[in-house]
Amino acid sequence: MNEERPERRHNSQKAYLKESFLNSGEARPLRILAEYFEPRSRFDHYKIEDTIVFMGSARIVSPEQAEANVAAAERGDGDFSAAREKLAMSRYYEDARELARRLTEWSKSLEDEGSRFVVCTGGGPGIMEAANRGASEAKGMNVGLTISIPLEEFDNRYVTRELSFHFHYFFMRKFWFAYLAKALLVFPGGFGTLDEVFEILTLRQTRKMTKPMVIVLFGTAYWDEVIDFEALIRHGMINREDLKLFHRTDSMDEAYEIVTRQLAEHALEDRGAML
Numbered sequence: 001m002n003e004e005r006p007e008r009r010h011n012s013q014k015a016y017l018k019e020s021f022l023n024s025g026e027a028r029p030l031r032i033l034a035e036y037f038e039p040r041s042r043f044d045h046y047k048i049e050d051t052i053v054f055m056g057s058a059r060i061v062s063p064e065q066a067e068a069n070v071a072a073a074e075r076g077d078g079d080f081s082a083a084r085e086k087l088a089m090s091r092y093y094e095d096a097r098e099l100a101r102r103l104t105e106w107s108k109s110l111e112d113e114g115s116r117f118v119v120c121t122g123g124g125p126g127i128m129e130a131a132n133r134g135a136s137e138a139k140g141m142n143v144g145l146t147i148s149i150p151l152e153e154f155d156n157r158y159v160t161r162e163l164s165f166h167f168h169y170f171f172m173r174k175f176w177f178a179y180l181a182k183a184l185l186v187f188p189g190g191f192g193t194l195d196e197v198f199e200i201l202t203l204r205q206t207r208k209m210t211k212p213m214v215i216v217l218f219g220t221a222y223w224d225e226v227i228d229f230e231a232l233i234r235h236g237m238i239n240r241e242d243l244k245l246f247h248r249t250d251s252m253d254e255a256y257e258i259v260t261r262q263l264a265e266h267a268l269e270d271r272g273a274m275l
Contacts (some may be wrong), residue, residue: 035172039165043180046162050267051120051143051180052103052259054096055196056127056187058154059086066090092187092219093130099185099218099252100134100142106260108140110268117182117263118143122173123164125154127187132158145173174199182267183259184215188222204245205238212266215246216255223248 021027043049061069066087073083100119107117119135121128123144135142136158144159146166167173178200186197197217203209217223232238249255 032169032172035167035169036175039176042163042165046141048118048141048143048163048180050117050182052100052107052117052183052185052263053120053177053181054100054127054131054185054187055122055177055189055193056092056096057189057193058122058124058126058128059190060089060093060126060130060188061086062093062130063087063090089188092127095218095252096127096130096185096187097134097137099255100131101138102134102252102256103259104135104138104140104142106256108138116140117267118163120145120177120180121159122146122177122192123156123159125156127189129156129158131185132156136160145176147173178203178209182211182213182263184213185255185259186215186217188219188226194226201242201245205242212262214259214262214266216258217246217248218250218255220248220250 015021022030066083066089069078069083070080070087072078073080103117104119110116118141119131120143121131123132123146128144132142132144141160141163142158143163144156144165146156146164147170148166148168165173165176174196177196181200184197184200186193197215200209200213200215204213204215229238229243233240233243247255247258249258
């Protein structure tokens with residue numbers, strides 16, 4: 001007489017469902033790939049092929065916040081000189097906001113809707129918030145590429161919800177900045193901004209990035225003080241021709257004209273150009 005064999009039950013969990021494995025050192029390549037494929041799936045879904053990237057300090061506040069800080073300092077709550085400096089720098093918040101708004105309106109006016117140039121930032125406060133805010137005020141989709149760092153939480157509510165990304169790896173975040181960008185606007189910033197813009201300039205200088213890319217450093221006095229390009233030339237570290245990789249301006253109208261003209265001349269014709 002044949003006895004029925006009991007059903008065999010598997011108590012082990014599938015590897016891709018094991019959180020302990022996914023967070024392990026051995027699974028690092030999977031996490032890196034996830035930060036490539038998951039954003040790509042969303043960019044493809046929303047047909048995001050070209051971006052205008054805004055970079056700049058998270059520490060630059062809106063004029064309203066800066067004025068409130070000055071008023072508080074006058075009452076003895078805070079450093080008055082630091083508050084006054086933040087108020088002076090807050091002009092860049094408004095410039096980024098207005099420029100993002102105008103560029104979004106321009107991109108929405110293009111006949112080829114598939115070639116819209118979408119504002120993209122690091123998704124944080126400061127200049128990033130300003131650019132996302134301007135794009136949102138123009139009723140345009142915009143991208144936020146945030147990074148997990150041990151700082152207090154912030155709320156950039158202007159990023160389009162479906163295009164809000166959160167990265168663990170800096171290099172994957174910077175990949176998505178560079179991969180889709182057809183224009184880069186760099187406002188005053190610190191270590192992070194310098195790191196990002198010099199990486200792009202290096203890619204352009206070494207011709208590892210061959211697609212058309214217009215780069216504007218906004219805030220001439222700031223950039224001339226922080227980076228002595230003439231000293232780099234004098235010491236033989238760069239060639240004078242390398243200064244043609246970017247433009248410097250204090251004018252919102254000039255920045256708008258430079259970006260829209262070069263995008264119209266190059267990026268609209270060269271859709272899909274890669275790094």
